[in-house]
Amino acid sequence: MSFLDVMERTPVREIAAHSGRASAADVERALSKPAGARDLWDFAALLGPSASERIEDLAAASRRLTERRFGRTVHMYAPLYLSNDCLSTCSYCGFARTLPVARQTLPVERAGAEGRLLAEQGFRHLLLLTGEHQKLTGVDFLVEHVRALSQVVPQISLEVQVWSEEQYRALREAGCDGVVIYQETYDRGSYRRFHIAGKKRRYEWRIEGPERAARAGIRRIGIGALLGLHEPWREEAVAVAAHAQHLTKVAWRQELTVSVPRLRPSASGYSPEHPVTDRELVQLICALRLLLPDVGLVLSTREEAELRDRLVPLGITHTSAGSHTEPGGYGEPDAAGRQFEVADGRSVAEVVAAIRAMGYEAVWKDWDRTMSASAAPAPGGNGRPRSGVAPVSRA
Numbered sequence: 361m362s363f364l365d366v367m368e369r370t371p372v373r374e375i376a377a378h379s380g381r382a383s384a385a386d387v388e389r390a391l392s393k394p395a396g397a398r399d400l401w402d403f404a405a406l407l408g409p410s411a412s413e414r415i416e417d418l419a420a421a422s423r424r425l426t427e428r429r430f431g432r433t434v435h436m437y438a439p440l441y442l443s444n445d446c447l448s449t450c451s452y453c454g455f456a457r458t459l460p461v462a463r464q465t466l467p468v469e470r471a472g473a474e475g476r477l478l479a480e481q482g483f484r485h486l487l488l489l490t491g492e493h494q495k496l497t498g499v500d501f502l503v504e505h506v507r508a509l510s511q512v513v514p515q516i517s518l519e520v521q522v523w524s525e526e527q528y529r530a531l532r533e534a535g536c537d538g539v540v541i542y543q544e545t546y547d548r549g550s551y552r553r554f555h556i557a558g559k560k561r562r563y564e565w566r567i568e569g570p571e572r573a574a575r576a577g578i579r580r581i582g583i584g585a586l587l588g589l590h591e592p593w594r595e596e597a598v599a600v601a602a603h604a605q606h607l608t609k610v611a612w613r614q615e616l617t618v619s620v621p622r623l624r625p626s627a628s629g630y631s632p633e634h635p636v637t638d639r640e641l642v643q644l645i646c647a648l649r650l651l652l653p654d655v656g657l658v659l660s661t662r663e664e665a666e667l668r669d670r671l672v673p674l675g676i677t678h679t680s681a682g683s684h685t686e687p688g689g690y691g692e693p694d695a696a697g698r699q700f701e702v703a704d705g706r707s708v709a710e711v712v713a714a715i716r717a718m719g720y721e722a723v724w725k726d727w728d729r730t731m732s733a734s735a736a737p738a739p740g741g742n743g744r745p746r747s748g749v750a751p752v753s754r755a
């Protein structure tokens with residue numbers, strides 16, 4: 361059964377509405393269940409106003425579970441934008457086709473130079489991003505760039521247009537070991553409203569992308585919803601949690617991560633009417649951790665430095681630092697249009713110092729291609745060190 365079938369059968373609205381009605385007793389029941397025993401109804405209870413009154417208890421439970429499963433570690437990655445050329449128009453994005461922004465697609469030499477700048481700062485995991493341009497940044501382009509950059513760092517992920525299983529297999533063979541696909545919004549009506557033109561309008565093709573990537577043998581799969589598009593946001597939270605639950609069953613060999621990106625200002629000028637508040641974001645991160653004890657949770661530089669530091673101990677396991685969201689931005693900042701404005705402008709060294717000051721270890725590398733040849737990831741494994749096992753440090 362695919363996740364589309366699961367979505368048909370999951371009463372997302374009803375479950376999300378439960379969060380508003382959940383009593384103190386419902387919250388207590390959800391909190392007191394052992395890890396792995398909570399369901400989507402418990403998750404919804406943990407997102408509601410009654411749970412908000414117990415946010416300290418949520419945070420403590422989430423912190424305990426995260427430390428038990430992941431130790432005190434944070435995996436570091438860097439986004440590397442290869443192109444902002446795009447043939448789609450999404451109303452929230454600074455790369456939308458209709459916007460008059462400076463466009464740039466990096467040839468492989470420029471991309472290699474960007475990768476080396478990031479490697480010099482310590483990064484061993486690069487997330488390569490492009491807009492959706494079928495000719496300029498198709499599979500051949502990506503294969504060439506993945507091959508070149510996998511000579512620079514050992515871990516390469518892609519956050520680009522979605523592909524067929526066969527195309528994901530070609531990307532894996534080139535050296536890609538991670539694929540990130542945000543559904544943006546799981547609500548079909550909102551999806552149609554925000555994705556105005558171009559291939560990204562294909563809701564079904566996108567939502568089944570993570571399963572195709574997993575079937576092709578991509579080792580790490582990332583999903584997420586862009587918080588601020590669909591309202592109420594709790595429906596989005598329930599849908600992304602259901603998606604993660606499904607993937608932990610059908611793609612049990614893969615490492616799974618869930619991102620919780622909030623919309624940021626961009627050249628699109630779009631801003632949400634009712635943004636998710638900081639407190640709601642904290643609640644969401646804790647609730648995701650309590651529902652999904654083995655899943656990595658990702659927080660990017662979309663969030664302010666102070667909030668990011670407070671969220672690390674509560675459940676965040678993967679983070680970026682010193683990010684640029686324009687192609688070529690590490691070597692030549694601002695020469696091309698950005699996808700969105702980052703909120704945490706600290707340097708990589710400053711972010712790492714803050715992580716260490718909290719008693720956590722910044723992990724630069726937790727996997728090597730040579731391990732893929734000899735050993736499949738452990739069932740439910742997420743490539744992160746288990747508590748008590750020393751992480752592989754900077755290679």
Ligand code: SF4
Binds near residue numbers: 446560
């Ligand atoms: S979200 Fe992706 S597809 Fe949509 S405009 Fe931005 S880059 Fe293009």
